[in-house]
Amino acid sequence: MMPVVLWTDALVFLLLGLAIGFAFYASRHEHLRAPWRRVARSRVGMGALVVLSCYVLIGLLDTLHFRLPLADPAPGAANPSAERRFAPEVLSVFDYWARPLRQRQEKTYSAPFATHLFVKEAITQPDGSVVRDFPRLQYGGRHLKDPNQRGWDIFGTALRGLTEGLVIWGLITLQILWSMAQRRGLPLSAMYEEVRDGRTELPWRTALGGLALMLVLGFVAGELALKYHILGTDKVGEDVFFQALKSIRTGLVIGTLTTLVMLPAAVLLGIMAGYFRGWVDDIIQYLYTTLNAIPSVLLIAAAILMLQVYMANNADQFASLVERADLRLLFLCLILGVTSWTGLCRLLRGEALKLREADYVQAGAALGVGHFAILGRHILPNVLHIVLITLVLDFSGLVLAEAVLSYINIGVDPTMNSWGNMINSARLELARDPVVWWSLAAAFLFMFTLVLAANLFADVVRDAFDPRLRGAR
Amino acid sequence: MSAYILRRLLYAVPILIGVNLLTFVLFFVLNSPDEMARMQLGEKRVTAAAISHWKQEHGYDRPLLFNEKASGLAKVTDTIFFQRSVKLFAFDFGSSDDGRNIGYDISQRMWPSLAIAVPVLLVGLAINISLALFIVFFRATYLDLGAVVLLVAMMSISGLFYIIGGQFLMSKMFHLVPISGYDTGIEAWKFLILPVIVGVVGGVGSGVRWYRTLFLEEVSKDYVRTARAKGLTERRVLFRHVLGNALIPILTGVVVVLPLLFMGSLITESFFGIPGLGSYTIDAISNQDFAIVRAMVFLGAVLYILGLLLTDISYTLVDPRVRLQ
Numbered sequence: 170m171m172p173v174v175l176w177t178d179a180l181v182f183l184l185l186g187l188a189i190g191f192a193f194y195a196s197r198h199e200h201l202r203a204p205w206r207r208v209a210r211s212r213v214g215m216g217a218l219v220v221l222s223c224y225v226l227i228g229l230l231d232t233l234h235f236r237l238p239l240a241d242p243a244p245g246a247a248n249p250s251a252e253r254r255f256a257p258e259v260l261s262v263f264d265y266w267a268r269p270l271r272q273r274q275e276k277t278y279s280a281p282f283a284t285h286l287f288v289k290e291a292i293t294q295p296d297g298s299v300v301r302d303f304p305r306l307q308y309g310g311r312h313l314k315d316p317n318q319r320g321w322d323i324f325g326t327a328l329r330g331l332t333e334g335l336v337i338w339g340l341i342t343l344q345i346l347w348s349m350a351q352r353r354g355l356p357l358s359a360m361y362e363e364v365r366d367g368r369t370e371l372p373w374r375t376a377l378g379g380l381a382l383m384l385v386l387g388f389v390a391g392e393l394a395l396k397y398h399i400l401g402t403d404k405v406g407e408d409v410f411f412q413a414l415k416s417i418r419t420g421l422v423i424g425t426l427t428t429l430v431m432l433p434a435a436v437l438l439g440i441m442a443g444y445f446r447g448w449v450d451d452i453i454q455y456l457y458t459t460l461n462a463i464p465s466v467l468l469i470a471a472a473i474l475m476l477q478v479y480m481a482n483n484a485d486q487f488a489s490l491v492e493r494a495d496l497r498l499l500f501l502c503l504i505l506g507v508t509s510w511t512g513l514c515r516l517l518r519g520e521a522l523k524l525r526e527a528d529y530v531q532a533g534a535a536l537g538v539g540h541f542a543i544l545g546r547h548i549l550p551n552v553l554h555i556v557l558i559t560l561v562l563d564f565s566g567l568v569l570a571e572a573v574l575s576y577i578n579i580g581v582d583p584t585m586n587s588w589g590n591m592i593n594s595a596r597l598e599l600a601r602d603p604v605v606w607w608s609l610a611a612a613f614l615f616m617f618t619l620v621l622a623a624n625l626f627a628d629v630v631r632d633a634f635d636p637r638l639r640g641a642r
Numbered sequence: 643m644s645a646y647i648l649r650r651l652l653y654a655v656p657i658l659i660g661v662n663l664l665t666f667v668l669f670f671v672l673n674s675p676d677e678m679a680r681m682q683l684g685e686k687r688v689t690a691a692a693i694s695h696w697k698q699e700h701g702y703d704r705p706l707l708f709n710e711k712a713s714g715l716a717k718v719t720d721t722i723f724f725q726r727s728v729k730l731f732a733f734d735f736g737s738s739d740d741g742r743n744i745g746y747d748i749s750q751r752m753w754p755s756l757a758i759a760v761p762v763l764l765v766g767l768a769i770n771i772s773l774a775l776f777i778v779f780f781r782a783t784y785l786d787l788g789a790v791v792l793l794v795a796m797m798s799i800s801g802l803f804y805i806i807g808g809q810f811l812m813s814k815m816f817h818l819v820p821i822s823g824y825d826t827g828i829e830a831w832k833f834l835i836l837p838v839i840v841g842v843v844g845g846v847g848s849g850v851r852w853y854r855t856l857f858l859e860e861v862s863k864d865y866v867r868t869a870r871a872k873g874l875t876e877r878r879v880l881f882r883h884v885l886g887n888a889l890i891p892i893l894t895g896v897v898v899v900l901p902l903l904f905m906g907s908l909i910t911e912s913f914f915g916i917p918g919l920g921s922y923t924i925d926a927i928s929n930q931d932f933a934i935v936r937a938m939v940f941l942g943a944v945l946y947i948l949g950l951l952l953t954d955i956s957y958t959l960v961d962p963r964v965r966l967q
Contacts, residue, residue, distance in 0.1 A: 459660035464942035466908055470927045471668050471935055482677050565798065572800045573909060577924055592802055599810055613803055621798040628794070 171255045173234040175495040177422050177502075181232050184429050204554070207633035212372040214629035219379035220622040223387070224417050231263040231418040234491075259491040263418075267411060269395055273308035275406035281607050282397045284310035284319060309398045326396060327389050334388035338381045345377070401607035404594070413611040415586035420619060423502060423571045423581075424564040431506030431513070436556060439514040440548050443521025444540070453518070457511040465508035466574075472504040473497075473579040494582035501574070501581060505567065513559045520552050554634040561630045565623040572616065588612040643958075647951065654947040658731065661943040666727045669932050675702035675722070678932065726936070735937040739929070744937045748919065754824060755906030755918030757834055762841035763903065766849060767896065769842060771885075774853035778861065779880060790854075796847030804844040805913045812836050822915035837914045841907070853892065860888045890960050897956045901945035905938070 174182075195201035208214045236255040264271055278287035285303035292304050305311070313322060349369075350360040367374045390410070393399045400409040442453035460468075476497065480487070487493040524530060525548070533543050574580035575589025576596075583590060595608035679696040680688050696702075702722060729736065735744035777789045813821040819836050860866065861884055869879045906920030915921070919938070926934035 455656065455660070459657050459664070462657055462661055462943035462946040463664070463939055464902075464905065464946075467923065467935060467939045467942060470923075471665065471932075471939065474927065474930055474932070474935070475668060477930075478677050482680065569800050572802055576802060577908065577912070578928060592800075592806075596806070599806065599814065604810075604814075609803075609806060613799075616800060617798055620800075621795060624794050624798050 170238060171236045173236055173259050175234055175259075175492065176499045177426060177495055178232050178234060180426050180429065180499070181229075181422065184425055185229075187429075201553075204630075204633040208629050209371050211629045211633075212375040213625050214633075215372045215375045216379045217622040217626035217629070219376055219383060220618060221626060223383050224421065224619055224622075227263060227414060228418045228421040230266065231261045231415065233262040234259050235262075236260070237265075257489065259489060261418075263414070267414065270408045270411035270414075273398075273408065275306050275308065275398070275402045277402070277404060277406050278605055279306055279309060279398060279402045279406075281399055281401040282310075282319070282323060282393075283401065284313060284316040287605070306398075309402075310396065312396060323393065323397070326392050330389035330392035331385055333392070334385035335381070337388070338377075338384045341380065342377055345373070349373075400611040401605075403591075403608055404598075409591075409608050409611045412586050412591060412608075413588070413615045416588045416591065416612070416615065417619070419498065419581055419585060419587040420568045420571060420616070422498060423505070424567045424623070426499070426502040427505045427509065427567050428560045428563055430503055431510035432556070432560075435510040435513040436517060436549070436552075439517025440521040440544055440552060442514070443518040443523075444525050444544055444548060446522075450518070453514070457514050460507065461511045463508075466577075466579075468508055469501075469504050469574060470577075470579045473501070476500050490584055494585040497582045498585065501571075505570065509563065509567075513556070516555055516559065517552050520555055521548055524548050524551055558627075558631045558634055561623075561627040565620045565627065568616065568620055568623070572612075588616045647955070650951050650954065654951075657947060658940075658943060661940065662727050662730060665936050665939050666723060669936060670722055670726075678702070726933075730937065730940045735940075736933055738926070738933050739931045744934055747922065748937070748941070751917055751919050751922050752904050752906075753918075754830075754916050755911065755920060756903060757830065758837050758841065758910065758916060758918065759903035759906060761834070761838045762845070763896070763899075765838065766842045766845045767892075770846060770849035770853055771892070773846070773850045774857055775880060775885065777850070777854050778857040778884075779876070781858065781861070790851070793847050793851045793854075797851065799847075801844050801909060804840050805910060808836055808840040808843070809913070812839075822913065824916050833914065833916070837910050837916065841910060853888070856888045856891055857884055860884045863887075890957075893960055894953050894956055898949040898953045900952060901948040902942070904945060905942055 195205060236257070236259055239254045239256050276286060276290075279285070280287055283306065285305055287303070289301045290304050291299050291301055293299050305316075310316065310319060310322075313319060346357060346360050346364065349364075350357045353360065355363075363369055364373045364377070390399060394408075394410055398408050398410065400413065403409055403412070438453045438456070442450045480493065480497075487496065527547075530543060530547050533547055538546075571580055571587060572589035572592060575587055576593045578593070580589050581587045591608050591612040595605070595612070598605035598608065675697050676693055679693040679702070683692055683696055726736065733745065735748070738744050738747070777786055780786050809821050812818045813836065819832055822833070824830060824833050857880075861880075865887075866879060866883060869883050870876075874883075904919065905923075906916075906918040908920040908924050910916070911918045911920035912924045922934065923938050925931075926938070
């Protein structure tokens, strides 16, 4: 197995490292720890966090890429020392893990849980005659001898998934309860009652409830997906459920990397403009007003068109389709960052304008501390909460923007799985009769859950970090 | 006042120059006209003659910045930069790749865009403000909580789904209005009503939530307490005092988007087949017609700056504390 690190993978790992580093830093500073405790104490925040973690887990699994080794040409062949060869296809751990979903491709549309194709075909009967009918699916519900048993089979499979999910959840819950009881020196039953009645300091009841829901949903869907196409198949017969799961990484990458790439510029320019004022401020203000003046969709469209021209003329620079799609995703993050950093920059400028008049900054300046030392030591730590709030607030907007951009073909590469591409390719399906609704429904469901959780989480984070709002509500 | 406006207009000039330079770099320097021609003509097996013919046809056969062959002033004017970018300042957009006059197309297509954008703005404003006031009237009750949850959920739905859902319900299921299309004159209402409804409903989530925050901020101020202490009813406090004061940020927030209404909505117009500026832009993007994209970028920048100017002016009109120097 040969690991492959795509550009966005590397940046996701960098982001992960930064997040862990920040968590470590925050855990040692009370003024940073306190707001996070407020976030953790909120039931809404905890519930949203559980959902977001599930998305992040799938996204991370989908980020570890590798290439499988090819089977040895012939065992004991002439030169065994020749280096091992690898399949050209780049897979992720998630692809490998969900390969039953990926590989079971039907011919064309089929409805969720269907056993038959959605369109009629000429089928040759055993006696040689030809009838036009809906043929059985190659994989979905193949194990059933009689398609009429489907209802009971679905019920039984779902029940099995439910049991598995609950057992796993029970084990996790027991472990958590036990370790909490150990730490507090309480008997397990007392701990259980405390959690059940929601009397713990952190909302464990909400967290465990959310976990139960996600585990049960995950296991039921997983068990069913092994036997059926639970969200149907699309025009070329690919499993829609798999597509929707694969799109999670795209959405998360766009939502997070965009802010990561714009962050250094926005923070540096913003606090410099506010701190130095004068001509520095004038230049930076001119810069972001100019960028803001260009309608962002058009700037993105222009940049992506240019990228397409470049890629079309330099096709030999890209080793594979995956690499090409990945670079386009990275480029999209960059250009989205260019159009969205101005808001944060303006906020930081305003804050730095206020902070430079603060007594401790004045005292520092009077004692002869250099400008950049003041910026780094006194201004930057005091605007970090604004940065964090902006990061979290922007996330859901960016996920939604991806869908719109992909819809007008200036988003991610058409070969890449994303909710926008799913909607785009399904937009004419509602006009069919009977309606093909499942691609849209799947994209809607996955996107809505992620964006709703992100929005709720962002609200909690903002309330916890924004000192103006504290106690107001 | 007029001196201030004049100064602000002068300040807009460097910004427009910046926008122009940026688009010029984006469209002509990063990719040469040769590459554009190859892209347009199909990527493989393009003869050099075909490329130079295409460039001549579309006026891209000049040097980028400086024409050595020309004489006198034409050394500067007979270039792509002058012909294609500087002329935008005179609102001379030139012609698109299929030979139509862009300026004329824009003047024709802005009316359908406005026919959607203006009703969406006005109806949306009325509905959002009323709903927000209603929620604030019942603040800190379960109604308030439920409404906020609903608003966040509505915010979390992509705009695409509002359009798809609206088309599906109104046109496919109940056959109330045509799915898409456009008509001139008074008959257009049939085609406009669905986009307007979708636009208003799609904006309710974020709009009402924003106005609710504004009203709540206003409600906790001292003058409201004074008004209550005077013995005014809650209704009177809300509708006379709070609404009046909260209108300042609402109004200025609206003014900044007013000029941009001309640009139309990209997604709505392309879904409903409205021949406005939004679908014009989308078509240009998908046909890779750079002349139109450039023209729209410039137009958007001009309108944005106009919006900023109008915002500053409207502040002085509605808020007597703000003075322009």
